[in-house]
Amino acid sequence: MEQKLLLTPGPTPIPPEVSSRMAEGMIGHRSNDFNKLMESIQPGLKTILGTKNPVAILSSSGTSALEAAMVNLVRPDESIVIIVSGSFGDRFRNIAKTYPFDVHVYDVEWGQAADPEKFEEFLNTKENVKAVFSQSCETSTAVIHPLNALGEAVKSYNSETLFVVDGVSIVGGMKFDMEQDNIDCLVTGSQKALMLPPGLAFVAMNDTARQKAADNELPRFYLDINRYFKALEDHSTPFTPAVSLIQGLERVLEIYHEEGVENVFERHRNMQDMLRAGLRALGLTMLVADEYASPTVTAFQSGEDELKVIKDQLKSEHQITIAGGQKELKGKILRIGHMGYMFPHDMIRVLAAIEAILSDYRNENYYGRAVAAAQEAYYGKL
Ligand SMILES: Cc1ncc(COP(=O)(O)O)c(C=O)c1O
Structure with a gap:
């Protein structure tokens, strides 16, 4: 479990x-x-x-x-x-x-x-x-x-x-x-x-x-x-x-x-940076340019089949729920929420799980790539 x-x-x-x-x-x-x-x-x-x-x-x-x-x-x-x-x-x-x-x-x-x-x-x-x-x-x-x-x-x-x-x-x-x-x-x-x-x-x-x-x-x-x-x-x-x-x-x-409001906002920005760096390291494309990217939710693109595999296997193999696209973006993007009671280590967990899914699906070794990029984005700033 x-x-x-x-x-x-x-x-x-x-x-x-x-x-x-x-x-x-x-x-x-x-x-x-x-x-x-x-x-x-x-x-x-x-x-x-x-x-x-x-x-x-x-x-x-x-x-x-x-x-x-x-x-x-x-x-x-x-x-x-x-x-x-x-x-x-x-x-x-x-x-x-x-x-x-x-x-x-x-x-x-x-x-x-x-x-x-x-x-x-x-x-x-x-x-x-x-x-x-x-x-x-x-x-x-x-x-x-x-x-x-x-x-x-x-x-x-x-x-x-x-x-x-x-x-x-x-x-x-x-x-x-x-x-x-x-x-x-x-x-x-x-x-x-x-x-x-x-x-x-x-x-x-x-x-x-x-x-x-x-x-x-x-x-x-x-x-x-x-x-x-x-x-x-x-x-x-x-x-x-x-x-x-x-x-x-x-x-x-x-x-x-207790956490300090500014620190809460910074935590959200950090999660945003980690996800964008990590997902890019897996060859996934960001829907939104960095300048207008949200600190609370990140959307990424790939082929419809690959997106389906990622979303389904995150849920069935890794107990992680993320969201799909809505209306005209249905089947074209996935969205990861990173707001509220969520932390940098949660970003590491979801990225490590996507590495495993894509290593299997693309038949290529992706282990560590997204996690390393996310860690660099996060710890490099500290
Ligand atoms: C930007 C935005 N506005 C409005 C809503 C609607 O809120 P609710 O579903 O709580 O009625 C949502 C819900 O996801 C939202 O993200």
């Missing part, structure tokens, strides 16, 4: 101490204990989302936060632009189409990052755009978009146009600074870099976005973010929250504090 290793870009493994905190026992959500818990987690959440403002917590999956951002920040008939570079940009587009918004899509080739200059040119061809929506990390392609430059492009188009960012697969694994990057609203979920089970979603808004949400007449109920911010003033939630996940979140934030 070998220990299982879940290296998907979410859900991700849960630290044992987080699991035990979640198992400590239920508390009433209308109790002082819960209010204290809610108060205690705000500072850590603010640090991780890079904001001075309170962070609303919804008990639902990441998509609810994407939808909450839209229904609170866009009024009926307003024009918005969505950057679509993969499955989750598509998610934003599909949500937007559900509502009476005037939706413009800025399509980016899957595997590429949005080019801020071209994006600004596109934006300038549209009139009266009230909000721009983008992923930070497009999980389906493992790209990170240049948020700072995109934020500048949005604000130079019109300083009142809101910049809304989906950080679901990256918040907690990379530094965020909403003010510096001109982000008016940043959303994320619990089950990725934040080392929790699925079930919590987070919404951070600056004062401009909060005001727009307060004034917006679009009908909504559970996703009316004003209710969450109002309840936060009393360290509470408007509806029964996923109490045990919030208990676990308190432990997660303690872990960030």
